[in-house]
Amino acid sequence: MIPSFKKFNSRFNFAFIDENTKREIRRKLLKAICLPGYQVPYSSPEMPIARGWGTGGLHVTLSVIGKDDVFKIIDQGSDASVNACNLRDFVHRVTHCRVTFDTHAATLIQTRHRIPEEQLNDGQILVFQVPQPEPLRAVERYETKTREMHGEADYARMWVSLYEAFVRYGDIMQGAGYPVMVNGRYIMSPSPIPRWDVPNLHQSDCLYLFGAGREKRLYAIPPHTDVVPLEFDDVKFRIEQFPGIRCSLSGTGGAFMDELYNDLGHFRHVINDSDFLDKLVEHKTRPQQWSNKYLQQVLDEMNANPDLES
Amino acid sequence: MTRETSYDEIFDAQAHFRLIMDSMARPGKLNVLNGVSVQPPGSLNRASALIGLALLNADVSFFAAQNADAIGTYFTANTASRPAPAAEADFLFLQGLDHPQGLEQAKSGTLTYPDTSAFIVIDVAHLSLTRDQITGPMLQLQLSGPGVDGQQTVFVAGLNDALLTTLREKNVEYPLGVDSILTDQNDRILCIPRSNRFVVGGL
């Protein structure tokens, strides 16, 4: 007979993270808010979720969450994605907080790669999972140097890189994760959200918090802060275009679309934001969207051609 | 030395942090830190004590301008944080009517790591969004910058003008600077992050 071990310890704290680390993350989130767009280094302890799968988002979520919060999490715009399901289950398991799919009902929303289509209000916090917090990494691989560049607000190489893309391809080719200037001081990566979402970072009512776990950085955009996508006088930032395209489930447009392919290789479009689509289809209501000039233009065009079908 | 037994280091700390964060993200928004009866030593507003209890731990240090021994013992016993000179401390607890001496020395970070700067917690007598709530001498603060939709006016009693002047000088070379939280005797807090500008008028 092999003797058994007496006991194994597997208790954990409310919201999983120990109180010391929570305090550290909280202090650094405050610093991040005081320095909009600046990346604050933090300890980023391991989580029982793999690096690159939302550990930074979880650090932020679990450090700010309280018993009365209503938690929502989306991945690529969907409440249903396996990773969103997994993280929702984890957060619920360690906090017993209420969870929801309803964007409006949530007080705390964690997201990977999207801002909900429905406008967020001043009682809400949106937490972004960030894979690469450093917007300058593509033009400078060394952290020591990018730190200096941010310190000196020396962004010449970033501008040159955008301009080179324009010269070569006739446009700024950056897709998701379009770099923005925050509060006129720091260039920041908005995380790989589509350009469609980027204008909603500007002068919002809600608070945006960003967590990059593997890279061990936190940053923030407070409400009512200027957030401007990088552009030139003659080459402008533009959002993704879905000209004349309607969602095959709701019949409407004016929202970021997914392309779905069937077995025959045919494709159709469906609105990406699962909760927004639910409300359109099930409740026959169009939730209040963000107001920004890019979206307004899309909606104006859509309303001018109401009969267009995809 | 008071060991705070009624303070819940998990849930009170979380609730108060959320209010501090809300005020920091929305300068000019006054939040009230209440719900716990704590017995801080003299020269430490209850809300200031609660800020300390929510944010201090063994990884950081603090400086108290007045009643330093009692406040030092209080925070060390309750948070395992340690006292440090003003020039090294991560948190400075100041009195609104004090000389700005400790504030002058406070860490304001470096260009590459501006976050390695101090938080300044200042005890004042009264904070209000309307002037008729305050009697006696007061200052009118007009805040603008990130977190503020246009401009926000706050009235403060029990705050030395020189302290604000020093605060403004500390924050001239943004992103270097310090981030302040004012607390009053009714547990209200007001945050002034370094990203914000403010204009002062005496009344």
Add this chain to the structure above:
Amino acid sequence: MGYVAVKGGTDAIANSIELVEFYRIKDETPPIHIRQLQAQFRLAIDKIMGEGSFYAPEYGALALKQVEGDVLEAAFIMRAFRATLPRLYYSAVIDTRNMFVQRRISSSFRDIPGGQILGPTYDYTQRIIDTRLADESYEQVQAFLQQFSARISETDRKAITTFGKVIDMLRAQGLLKGVGNRDDESEEGRRLVDITREAIKFPAPRSARLQMLARAETGGLMALGYSSMRGYGGVHPTVGELRVGLVDVTVSDPTGRSRYIGRVRVTEAEMITKAKTGKKSERSAGSVPYYAIGYGLCFGQNETKAICMGILDRAMRNGTKEAPANDQEFVLYHTDGIEAMGFTNHLKLPHYVTFQSGLNNVRRAVARSKKQAEANAASAPEPPMATDATASPGDAERMPSEVLTEL
């Protein structure tokens, strides 16, 4: 319940987890007891404890069982678990001169004070697959152990003491100098950081570098250490001393008294390399060459790791980034197995929003260049000059790549 099948994701996860469990035990063999794993998979558990940075063999065995033997996955579970434990104390500095030595060799000298002690090593086992183990019985195990212990003399065993260090001899002769790097001599360089409590900043103090190496993935360290020896950087060291054994760990209690809390097995490597004699200007006539060491220490018996740590410790002090192994950021950011594995596997997460955003750009660029090509064909027979970079036909065939990283 929403329109999109939210339940679908949850169900899929539940089913997947059930399948994992099924595959782990489907053949109905007797469950492996973790005591057996701890006893017979010693080196795997040493690796798990090292990379998991958590010295707890029984937890290592449990983790190994839980993940069907994937050492890196087990190390990940250990790291995640250790992160839930409070940091109560920092141990006192351990002097490995006081190690209870189980194995100790030096390749720099034929003989060393105290002698070379080969100890347990696979180095000379001849890697021929041992078919006898296929039917190893408990009786055979007992027979071997009885015969083995009969040969051990109690008096010899008690006579084992501690051993002085090879590097002490070199140091006494003035041939070995300090780590000799300006960054490391500064106040920041000498600061003892705790990399589990703060994010590393560059240039990183040596204490942070060694801590990161101690938690790094063995294979990653080996690839970079090997690259340096083979020619990318040119650290070709000698094993000054490699020792494996047990060391006592003590902490100070609140009254300041030293308390013994247990013993850990560690592998320590002191790699000797010839050092440059400073900058060119200082290397003028009369300058004296000397040796410098590269240091490696990790949990358990993991000699490959300790040696590569030593090589990289030395390489990163080279002061130039001409080789990957010399480059602090390159070495330290990319050898953490837990981080590298997580990020590699995150590619399996859906990226369709990100992809759509890029697709939108590429389609527009292709359309633009088509239109331009048509316009050119209509207006002039000659193709435009290659310098017309905005829309040369050559560009139309090339997929526009993203300017910046998108993850």
